[in-house]
Amino acid sequence: MEPAPDFQVLPTIGNADHYLDVAFRAAKDATDMMRTGLGRKTRLDKSKQIEGQRISKVNHTLQRMLNKILETFPSFDRLPPFYNALVKATVDYGMLKQSLGAVQWAAEQSGRLAGAHIAEIRRAQKMEQVNPIRTQYYGRVASVIKQINKNFLYLEDCRRTMKRYPVIKNLPTIVIAGYPNVGKTTLLKALTGSAPEIAPYPFTTQELMLGYFEYEGTKYQVIDTPGLLDRPLSDRKPAEVHAILALTHLASLIIFLTDPTETCGYTLLDQDKLLASIKKEFKQPGIIVANKADLEERPSTKGVLHVSAETGKGIDLLKKKIQEKALKEEKKELNSES
Ligand SMILES: Nc1nc2c(ncn2[C@@H]2O[C@H](COP(=O)(O)OP(=O)(O)OP(=O)(O)O)[C@@H](O)[C@H]2O)c(=O)[nH]1
Numbered sequence: 001m002e003p004a005p006d007f008q009v010l011p012t013i014g015n016a017d018h019y020l021d022v023a024f025r026a027a028k029d030a031t032d033m034m035r036t037g038l039g040r041k042t043r044l045d046k047s048k049q050i051e052g053q054r055i056s057k058v059n060h061t062l063q064r065m066l067n068k069i070l071e072t073f074p075s076f077d078r079l080p081p082f083y084n085a086l087v088k089a090t091v092d093y094g095m096l097k098q099s100l101g102a103v104q105w106a107a108e109q110s111g112r113l114a115g116a117h118i119a120e121i122r123r124a125q126k127m128e129q130v131n132p133i134r135t136q137y138y139g140r141v142a143s144v145i146k147q148i149n150k151n152f153l154y155l156e157d158c159r160r161t162m163k164r165y166p167v168i169k170n171l172p173t174i175v176i177a178g179y180p181n182v183g184k185t186t187l188l189k190a191l192t193g194s195a196p197e198i199a200p201y202p203f204t205t206q207e208l209m210l211g212y213f214e215y216e217g218t219k220y221q222v223i224d225t226p227g228l229l230d231r232p233l234s235d236r237k238p239a240e241v242h243a244i245l246a247l248t249h250l251a252s253l254i255i256f257l258t259d260p261t262e263t264c265g266y267t268l269l270d271q272d273k274l275l276a277s278i279k280k281e282f283k284q285p286g287i288i289v290a291n292k293a294d295l296e297e298r299p300s301t302k303g304v305l306h307v308s309a310e311t312g313k314g315i316d317l318l319k320k321k322i323q324e325k326a327l328k329e330e331k332k333e334l335n336s337e338s
């Protein structure tokens, strides 16, 4: 996956009145300074120059601000798949594209109107024609900008949502799934040896927990997804499903964590159902890990790795398995590319 785009630094989007205020004020300040420096020109020429400058300053100020909005929103067609899926799950993608299109349109309209009105000022023969032409440009450009006010407001909404996107590093990534209380967070700590970083996930109550470890020279990222991959997807509302499926783009590998002691409060049968439901959605390789091995001796089941996240038993073996699976996955990718 490519590195995360910088959603955190998207600048605040103002409303139509804000952009007009800034542009008109800039024009006024610029021409106030000009008045004294125009020397021996006729009154008509002075007026033409000042009013033409005002139009030009309003236009350039607007275009600079509008283009900045366009430049700072990421190019959605080229987003890494995880962020692309998040955008589609959290905002109205059509409306977002339409709003950016409206900003582009307004910048072009401002330029077109400015050109036409400046040309008209140049042609003016009389003093009293000049001011009304500038006033007309102000009115028309204000109406263009006000017309897209709802788009500014929508872009600001999107920005606030996107600011809450988690920043995910571009590393082989292990996602942990499993019912509440099976020990996901404890396993994350056992693997990474440290307290997890918390990253927001753009849904009210959920956040991601992130940790990192190095094994034989490779750095891995581990993600615990409390509240997301801890129930079968069939129990979810459609909006939640989209957000959860965005996670499928992150994982190089998935750990299905179970608690065969059932002290978590869920039967092993239910836990297996969750595993099956998640497996269907993720194409990545998975490792089934049975936790809390310190509580009771279990006959080892084929293909299941028994560990204790609490005591650290089996954690090194798990790291080795992670490395093997991740390497296999890398080879597969190489082969499919050739
Ligand atoms: N005996 C024992 N207890 C464990 C082990 N791993 C976790 N626990 C305990 O199980 C409880 C739940 O652990 P968590 O790591 O918080 O579980 P979780 O899956 O992150 O739970 P949610 O965040 O609610 O989904 C805690 O009381 C842990 O101390 C283990 O290997 N052995």
Ligand SMILES: [Mg+2]
Residues within 6 Å of the ligand: 184, 185, 186, 224, 226
């Ligand atoms: Mg937890």
